[in-house]
Structures are given as structure tokens and as C-alpha cells.
Amino acid sequence: MVIGLEIHAQLATKTKIFSAASTAFGAEPNTQACAIDLGLPGVLPVLNREAVHMATKFGLAIDAEVAHKSVFARKNYFYPDLPKGYQISQFELPIVGIGEIEIDLENGVTKMIGVTRAHLEEDAGKSLHEDYHGMSGIDLNRAGTPLLEIVSEPDIRSAAEAIAYAKKIHSLVQYLEICDGNMQEGSFRMDVNISLRPRGQEEYGTRAEIKNLNSFRFMEKAIAYEFDRQMYILEDGGKVVQETRLYDVDKGETRSMRSKEEANDYRYFPDPDLLPCVLDNEYIESVRKELPELPNEKKHRFITHLGLSAYDAGVLTGSRELATYFEAVAEAAGGENKLAANWVMGEFSAALNKDGVSLADSPVSAEMLGGMIRRISDNTISGKIAKQVFEAMWSGEGDADVVIEKGGLKQITDSGAIEAMIDEVIAANPAQAEQFRAGKEQLLGFFVGQVMKASKGQANPSQVNKILRDKLK
Amino acid sequence: MKNRTLSELSQLLRDREVSSVELAEYYLERIGRVGPELNSFISVTGEQALSQAAEADRLIAAGQAGPLTGLPIAHKDIFCTQGVRTSCGSKMLDNFIAPYDATVVEKMQQSGVVMLGKTNMDEYAMGSSNENSHYGPVSNPWNRETVPGGSSGGSAAAVAARLVPAATGTDTGGSIRQPAALCGITGLKPTYGRVSRWGMIAFASSLDQGGPMTQSAEDAAMMLNAMAGFDPKDSTSMEREVPDYTATLNESLEGVRIGLPKEYFSEGLDSGIGKVVEEAIEEYRKMGAEIVEIELPNSGLAVPTYYVLAPAECSSNLSRYDGVRYGYRCEDPKNLEDLYKRSRGEGFGAEVKRRIMIGAYVLSAGYYDAYYLKAQRLRRLISEDFHNAFEKVDVIMGPVTPTTAFRQGEKSDNPVTMYLSDIYTIAVNLAGLPGMSIPAGFSDGMPVGLQLIGNHFDESRLLNLAHRYQQTTDWHRQMPEGVE
Numbered sequence: 009m010v011i012g013l014e015i016h017a018q019l020a021t022k023t024k025i026f027s028a029a030s031t032a033f034g035a036e037p038n039t040q041a042c043a044i045d046l047g048l049p050g051v052l053p054v055l056n057r058e059a060v061h062m063a064t065k066f067g068l069a070i071d072a073e074v075a076h077k078s079v080f081a082r083k084n085y086f087y088p089d090l091p092k093g094y095q096i097s098q099f100e101l102p103i104v105g106i107g108e109i110e111i112d113l114e115n116g117v118t119k120m121i122g123v124t125r126a127h128l129e130e131d132a133g134k135s136l137h138e139d140y141h142g143m144s145g146i147d148l149n150r151a152g153t154p155l156l157e158i159v160s161e162p163d164i165r166s167a168a169e170a171i172a173y174a175k176k177i178h179s180l181v182q183y184l185e186i187c188d189g190n191m192q193e194g195s196f197r198m199d200v201n202i203s204l205r206p207r208g209q210e211e212y213g214t215r216a217e218i219k220n221l222n223s224f225r226f227m228e229k230a231i232a233y234e235f236d237r238q239m240y241i242l243e244d245g246g247k248v249v250q251e252t253r254l255y256d257v258d259k260g261e262t263r264s265m266r267s268k269e270e271a272n273d274y275r276y277f278p279d280p281d282l283l284p285c286v287l288d289n290e291y292i293e294s295v296r297k298e299l300p301e302l303p304n305e306k307k308h309r310f311i312t313h314l315g316l317s318a319y320d321a322g323v324l325t326g327s328r329e330l331a332t333y334f335e336a337v338a339e340a341a342g343g344e345n346k347l348a349a350n351w352v353m354g355e356f357s358a359a360l361n362k363d364g365v366s367l368a369d370s371p372v373s374a375e376m377l378g379g380m381i382r383r384i385s386d387n388t389i390s391g392k393i394a395k396q397v398f399e400a401m402w403s404g405e406g407d408a409d410v411v412i413e414k415g416g417l418k419q420i421t422d423s424g425a426i427e428a429m430i431d432e433v434i435a436a437n438p439a440q441a442e443q444f445r446a447g448k449e450q451l452l453g454f455f456v457g458q459v460m461k462a463s464k465g466q467a468n469p470s471q472v473n474k475i476l477r478d479k480l481k
Numbered sequence: 482m483k484n485r486t487l488s489e490l491s492q493l494l495r496d497r498e499v500s501s502v503e504l505a506e507y508y509l510e511r512i513g514r515v516g517p518e519l520n521s522f523i524s525v526t527g528e529q530a531l532s533q534a535a536e537a538d539r540l541i542a543a544g545q546a547g548p549l550t551g552l553p554i555a556h557k558d559i560f561c562t563q564g565v566r567t568s569c570g571s572k573m574l575d576n577f578i579a580p581y582d583a584t585v586v587e588k589m590q591q592s593g594v595v596m597l598g599k600t601n602m603d604e605y606a607m608g609s610s611n612e613n614s615h616y617g618p619v620s621n622p623w624n625r626e627t628v629p630g631g632s633s634g635g636s637a638a639a640v641a642a643r644l645v646p647a648a649t650g651t652d653t654g655g656s657i658r659q660p661a662a663l664c665g666i667t668g669l670k671p672t673y674g675r676v677s678r679w680g681m682i683a684f685a686s687s688l689d690q691g692g693p694m695t696q697s698a699e700d701a702a703m704m705l706n707a708m709a710g711f712d713p714k715d716s717t718s719m720e721r722e723v724p725d726y727t728a729t730l731n732e733s734l735e736g737v738r739i740g741l742p743k744e745y746f747s748e749g750l751d752s753g754i755g756k757v758v759e760e761a762i763e764e765y766r767k768m769g770a771e772i773v774e775i776e777l778p779n780s781g782l783a784v785p786t787y788y789v790l791a792p793a794e795c796s797s798n799l800s801r802y803d804g805v806r807y808g809y810r811c812e813d814p815k816n817l818e819d820l821y822k823r824s825r826g827e828g829f830g831a832e833v834k835r836r837i838m839i840g841a842y843v844l845s846a847g848y849y850d851a852y853y854l855k856a857q858r859l860r861r862l863i864s865e866d867f868h869n870a871f872e873k874v875d876v877i878m879g880p881v882t883p884t885t886a887f888r889q890g891e892k893s894d895n896p897v898t899m900y901l902s903d904i905y906t907i908a909v910n911l912a913g914l915p916g917m918s919i920p921a922g923f924s925d926g927m928p929v930g931l932q933l934i935g936n937h938f939d940e941s942r943l944l945n946l947a948h949r950y951q952q953t954t955d956w957h958r959q960m961p962e963g964v965e
């Protein structure tokens with residue numbers, strides 16, 4: 009199976025790519041479409057500087073050449089939600105040239121996927137087919153929204169790789185703060201080109217393109233369905249038709265939208281209303297200086313400087329938000345990096361999931377979680393009690409110190425108090441003490457359990473261990 | 482009164498010899514009486530004009546008037562005018578009321594002019610005779626049976642008949658200069674990028690340029706002062722200072738080098754026109770100019786190059802007229818395809834459809850390289866010809882048209898002969914240069930224009946040369962009969 013992806017990332021500019029209308033999602037139909045977006049007679053496009061800036065950031069982040077000169081072209085076709093009868097896109101000279109992206113597969117395996125190009129273009133509007141008594145409505149709010157179309161090389165060989173690639177781009181554009189990544193609102197959409205070829209064959213088979221997937225899960229299902237469909241055809245001695253297909257979410261299958269014969273001749277030509285987009289080295293270098301630490305750099309730093317495992321570092325750098333949160337926790341925890349990683353990936357992530365809360369809305373701040381971890385490391389509480397403390401923090405009972413103080417959860421580290429408890433436990437269980445002394449060492453666990461129970465879990469477990477051994481000698 | 486130029490009327494206004502309202506009323510009366518016969522207006526905006534004039538009179542009384550305040554003009558119906566129908570000469574936009582002003586309209590309004598109405602034109606500025614208008618042909622006031630030229634034929638005829646002292650036009654392949662020549666008025670196509678195209682309905686975006694159509698070079702300078710300048714809404718407009726075009730009108734012509742391209746004086750040029758142009762050149766020689774013969778070797782390629790590029794751009798520019806959002810929509814469309822086909826089939830005229838088809842063809846897969854790309858290369862060659870010429874001379878002169886105004890219907894069946902009437906003007910658009918037509922005499926009673934072509938952004942020099950000529954000749958003061 010050979011797969012190439014085209015990803016449309018909606019750029020997070022305030023205004024549209026060629027007009028001053030707002031790009032905010034969810035407004036009443038046609039309230040965010042100005043004369044330019046409506047394609048009125050006599051209007052002209054003016055390129056949004058911010059969109060160019062964002063595309064430049066992306067190009068630099070994937071080590072691609074950012075073009076000193078890129079050209080906007082018109083892609084001509086008729087459709088009711090395409091107001092001008094052409095889409096302004098980039099054709100022969102895109103703003104971002106060849107680059108590459110490293111993807112993480114299972115078992116720590118990585119693979120480089122080539123990016124052929126990324127170009128700027130405007131989005132079309134939306135056709136609304138419901139509620140118009142057999143007619144269609146047109147909403148042009150989305151018309152003119154800036155998109156960065158990111159085209160991969162046909163380097164992808166499985167659904168898992170396709171998803172790893174798409175997720176990597178999804179994470180990258182959010183790291184760069186050039187796309188909000190909101191898939192429900194259509195800010196990140198994927199087209200998948202799939203073909204099959206027998207093992208050993210050099211040339212690619214005929215491909216089908218599945219358009220407009222807006223979830224990784226649907227993409228996985230669509231690829232699986234398409235693989236089976238093409239396999240059937242080929243095994244039957246048939247030929248795959250080059251065409252555009254749509255994935256039907258309800259039926260879980262792809263179906264034909266239009267074949268190559270029906271495909272438009274887009275009659276691309278340079279848009280005479282726009283000058284070439286010219287970027288000098290000085291500009292490109294100034295953008296490079298603004299780049300944040302990228303996921304791979306961050307992951308590498310987490311491994312080498314913070315001492316995390318490759319797996320933990322990979323999970324924590326999966327989103328910029330999570331990585332930032334983790335770093336704040338680790339700092340507040342006074343350098344207990346591994347412990348911080350365990351808590352962020354474990355209890356904390358589980359709590360977010362369970363309550364369906366986004367990281368931004370978490371009731372436990374990084375400072376609170378780090379403060380709690382500090383209490384574990386300074387032996388104020390045990391790891392077990394910490395879970396209780398975390399739950400209390402999660403339900404809004406204050407930070408760790410408050411919870412510990414109020415609940416009297418402080419670990420007992422006073423050797424005298426622990427000795428007294430141990431003496432009582434030994435006295436209450438003379439038979440077991442006898443057996444232990446006779447060599448049945450596994451009974452130590454029993455005594456530790458009894459002492460912890462007596463201390464309501466607050467005795468310091470390592471002290472309990474040590475003193476018990478001394479007393480039972 | 483009617484034969485007064487803008488600058489003369491401006492003086493009268495400032496001297497309180499006449500008020501702006503009186504001027505508006507005077508010209509509106511002429512438009513109502515003489516206009517219908519010429520069919521030079523599509524819309525007359527009397528009420529709005531009178532209120533603008535009253536406001537202008539207030540400004541004049543308050544001593545806040547600029548040189549154009551209170552002067553009546555007309556806009557070619559290709560410029561969007563807020564709240565007023567902007568038809569572009571097409572059935573497609575017969576019902577289109579623009580919700581905004583073109584930058585040219587806005588700037589002129591800020592300068593205080595009073596708009597009397599919108600002038601007739603070839604549909605979407607495609608034509609050289611004004612016979613392609615949905616609103617019917619325009620007559621040339623010098624001979625009603627002949628065409629006024631196009632596409633700004635309504636503006637040219639209206640100024641020639643003094644229905645309005647000046648008007649705006651647009652020029653994609655000669656649409657200001659050719660009708661100016663055929664109607665005996667002064668027309669200036671500025672450098673591409675000098676005047677904003679925002680709100681000027683596009684025909685061929687890389688060639689279109691708006692400019693003044695007036696009775697004199699001095700008036701053209703006054704108009705251009707108001708029209709020109711960078712516009713952040715037009716990416717192709719140039720961020721370049723606008724000089725005061727009236728300040729250099731009287732510069733001496735001593736030592737100015739005038740180039741005569743031998744290709745412009747070869748076969749195909751009417752002998753009457755050749756004679757008028759030669760006499761005009763002689764006039765310049767007397768004023769101290771140096772006459773140099775030059776070559777523009779690729780001149781012959783201009784018309785075919787233009788008729789690939791302009792249709793290519795127009796085929797895309799006119800895609801937005803689909804019957805979906807505004808403009809003409811066919812009755813009872815059966816489905817989407819029917820809506821498109823019939824709205825466009827019924828809304829556009831024959832010449833527009835011809836050019837859309839040519840344009841779609843030259844851009845289509847398999848033909849793009851042979852036509853569009855090749856034409857782009859030829860366009861560069863044509864530009865280089867001019868570039869080389871301007872190393873030897875300061876200005877180029879020649880005829881505007883190969884013949885004087887032809888009869889209505891004479892060329893309408895043969896598009897190619899019609900296209901050839903722009904043979905001397907088209908190259909100027911391809912090279913993005915400023916070009917001007919000024920009245921230089923008559924041939925068989927019909928006006929003949931002299932073309933002046935300048936280097937990029939050298940409008941001041943063209944206006945200076947034109948003005949000096951008009952100081953020693955009175956061709957531009959001639960008026961047709963029957964427009965009393």
C-alpha cells in the first residue's frame with residue numbers, strides 16, 4: 009500500500025487571506041463575508057501578511073526551503089460556494105518547497121516522511137442543503153479563510169504511518185501556533201491518496217483519493233476500507249479507477265465522487281491581481297529566530313537533560329500544551345523529573361480523561377501538582393497518601409499543604425512513634441514473630457501491612473521496614 | 482458656456498460667475514435634450530448631482546474649494562458607484578446596484594466633483610465601437626452614422642458633444658485613446674499601477690487602467706491629480722508619489738526627443754491620418770523638439786498577443802457572473818448546470834462570450850504552453866522594444882487609429898477587422914506604459930488623434946507635450962455641429 013497525504017491546515021489569522029473579514033467560527037451565515045469574499049464586481053484581493061508569516065514558520069520548522077518568490081494562481085471551476093468562479097491558490101511556485109518530518113512508530117521506531125510542498129490558498133464557502141425546501145443555501149463565512157495545504161511524498165506505507173504522520177503535522181502546527189487544530193470545526197482536514205502495488209513492483213498503482221477526512225479514526229477506517237476495496241478489484245484481475253472518493257461515516261465505506269474523466273480542467277494561470285510574494289533572507293531569518301522549540305528538539309532535551317525515557321519524552325511532547333504543563337510541574341517539583349512525568353502521564357491525564365476536562369481548564373495547576381510532588385520527595389507524604397491528596401486537590405480542596413494539614417495526612421517519621429507502633433504489633437502477633445525469627449522472611453510484608461494499618465497509612469514505609477527488621481532480629 | 486474646459490469652469494466657479502448647481506442644471510439639461518440621440522449615458526443621476534452640487538457650493542462659499550470642487554463629470558459605467566446601478570454595459574449587471582464606490586469614484590468625490598451620470602460602453606469594456614452595449618450603440622457626434630469608438634464610447638461622445646465637460650474612461654487595449662481620437666477629444670491612459678483598479682470592473686486585470694477623457698491636456702492633468710495614487714486595496718497599484726501634473730504643463734520642449742516608430746507609418750495607415758500626424762509632428766519640430774526615427778520591431782505581434790492574454794484573463798474574471806449571488810439569473814432553472822448555462826448564455830452578449838471561449842481555450846490543458854505562455858513571452862519582447870526605444874527618445878508619437886470613425890455595423894460582423902482598429906494602441910497596454918490621444922486635425926471632416934506614448938510614470942511629460950501643442954493649435958476646441 010502506498011499513501012500520500014494532503015493536509016489542509018486552517019491558519020489562525022484574525023482576518024481572511026485576501027480580505028479584512030473575520031475568520032471566527034460559528035457566526036450567522038454570511039455575516040463574515042465582505043465584498044471581496046462575495047466576489048462582487050470590481051473587488052481585488054490583498055494578501056494577508058500574517059498568513060505568509062505562518063506559512064514561513066511551517067516551512068522553516070520542517071527544514072524546507074522557503075521560496076524567495078512564490079506566485080498565486082487561479083484555479084478555475086464553477087461551484088455555488090466558490091464566489092469568484094476560481095480559487096486563489098499557489099500552483100507552480102509554492103511558498104514552501106521540499107521538507108521532511110520524522111514520525112514515531114511503535115516500539116520507538118522512527119521514519120522520515122517527505123513533504124513535497126506546502127502552499128497558501130483560500131478556502132471556499134459552504135453549501136447548506138437542509139431546510140431550504142429543495143433549494144440550497146450558501147454560507148460564505150468560510151470563503152477566503154487562509155489554508156496551508158501540506159502535500160506529502162508517497163512515502164507512507166500503512167494506516168498507522170498515515171496516522172502518525174497526520175498527528176505529527178497536527179501537533180506541529182499547534183506548536184507553531186499557526187493552526188488551532190480543531191478538527192470538528194474543520195480547521196484540520198485530510199485528503200488521502202491510496203494505491204496498491206504488488207511486492208517488488210517499482211511503479212505505483214492507480215490511486216484513489218479520499219477527500220475531506222476530519223478525524224484520525226475515520227482516516228484509519230477509510231484507509232482500511234479502501235485497501236480492501238482495491239485489493240478485491242486487483243485480485244479479481246480488475247483495474248482501479250483513478251477517482252475522487254468520499255468516506256461515508258455512517259456506512260463506514262468510501263464511495264465515488266467523480267472520476268478522472270469528469271475531473272475539471274482547472275485552467276491554472278498566475279493571478280494578475282496579485283504580485284508575486286517576495287521574501288528576502290532577512291525576513292526569513294527573522295522568522296527563524298521566532299520559532300519555538302520544536303517537538304523533536306524538545307523530546308531530545310527531555311531525554312538528555314531531564315533524564316526521561318524516550319517513551320515518556322515522546323508522550324509528553326505530543327502536544328505543546330502538555331509539554332509546557334509538564335515542564336512547569338517538574339520545575340515546581342524541584343527537579344523530580346521522573347516523578348513529575350509519572351504523575352502528569354498517570355493520575356493527572358487519567359483525571360482529565362475521566363472528567364472530560366481540557367488541560368487548560370484543569371482544576372490542578374502545574375504549581376499545585378509540583379508542590380505535591382515536592383511533599384513526596386521530602387517525605388512529608390508517601391506515594392500512596394499522595395493519591396488521596398491529589399484527589400482532594402482535584403475536587404478543589406486547596407493545594408497539597410492545605411490538604412495534608414487539614415486531613416492530618418502528614419507522614420509519621422518520628423522513629424519513637426513508629427517504634428511504639430511496631431512494639432504493639434509484634435506483641436499482638438507473637439506466633440508470626442516467632443515464625444519470622446525462624447526464617448520465614450516473607451512474613452515481613454505482613455508486619456509492614458499491620459504497622460501501616462495502625463498508622464492509617466501515614467508511617468514512613470522505609471522507616472517501618474528498617475525498624476521492623478531490627479526489632480524482629 | 483458649453484465649450485468651456487474644466488479649468489475655465491473652475492475659474493468661473495471661483496469667481497462666482499456661476500454656481501455648481503447652475504452648472505449641474507445646465508449640463509443635465511443638455512444630457513436630457515441632446516443625450517438621447519447619442520445614447521451616451523446609461524444612467525443619469527440628476528437628483529444626486531444636484532445635492533452634490535449644493536454641497537460644493539457650500540464649500541466654495543466657505544473658501545474650502547479645491548480646483549475640481551463643483552465641476553460636473555460623468556463616470557464610465559464600469560466604475561462601481563455606491564447606491565447607483567453599475568451595469569458595465571451588460572444585461573448581466575442591469576440590476577446591479579453597487580454597494581461600494583470604486584477608488585477612482587471616491588477620490589473624485591473627495592476632490593469635490595459632481596457626478597451627473599454613468600456613460601455607455603461596450604459590454605465589459607470589450608469592443609472598439611460601442612456597438613456591444615446591452616443599452617444600444619452610441620453615435621459619434623461628428624457623424625451620427627459612425628461609431629464613437631470603444632469601449633469608452635459613451636464618455637468620448639458625451640465629452641465631444643459637451644454633454645459633460647469631462648469624464649472617466651478605462652483602457653485595456655485602447656479603450657480611452659481610440660474613442661478619444663474618433664470623437665476629437667483628449668484621452669490619457671496612465672501607466673499601469675498609477676490609478677487604482679479597486680471597484681473598476683475587471684476585463685483583463687493586467688492591462689486595465691482608468692484615466693481621464695477631457696477637452697484639453699490641462700483638464701486631463703487636473704483630473705489625473707485627483708485620480709492617481711497608491712491604493713492599499715489594489716496590490717498592483719504603485720506606491721509612488723503623485724506629482725502635480727498641472728505644474729509642468731508649460732515646460733519648454735526644446736531638445737525633447739520624439740521617436741517615430743517606422744512600423745506605425747507603414748501600409749494600413751489611412752493617408753488622411755498619416756498627413757494629420759505628420760503635420761502635428763512638424764508643429765513639434767517648430768517648438769524645438771528633435772525628431773528621431775525608431776524601430777519597434779515586434780509591433781506586429783501586439784494584436785495577436787493581446788487577443789490571447791486579454792481573453793484568458795477575462796474568461797476567469799467573468800466566471801463570477803454565475804447567477805448565484807447577484808446580477809442576471811435565468812427564469813426557472815432546472816438544476817445547477819441549467820442555472821449556470823442559461824444565466825450566462827442569456828446574460829452575456831456575443832462578443833463577451835466569444836472572448837470567454839477564446840480565453841478558456843488558450844488556458845486549457847494542452848494549449849496553455851502554445852498560447853498563454855507564448856503570449857507572455859511575446860509580451861516581454863514587446864516591452865523590451867519600448868525599453869530600447871526609450872533609451873534613445875523621450876516620447877514616442879504616431880497615429881492612434883488606422884482610420885477615422887467607421888460606420889455603424891461596418892465591422893461588427895468581422896471581429897478580426899474590428900480588433901485591428903486597436904493596432905497602434907494595444908502594445909502600450911502590454912508594456913504598461915502611459916499613452917495619450919489628442920485631437921490633431923480632421924480627415925474628411927472626421928477627427929484624427931495623435932498618440933503620445935511615454936516611459937513608465939512619465940505622464941507629466943505627455944501632458945506637457947500635449948498642452949504645449951494645444952497652446953499653439955485649436956483642434957481641441959473644435960465642436961461638432963448639431964449639439965447646440
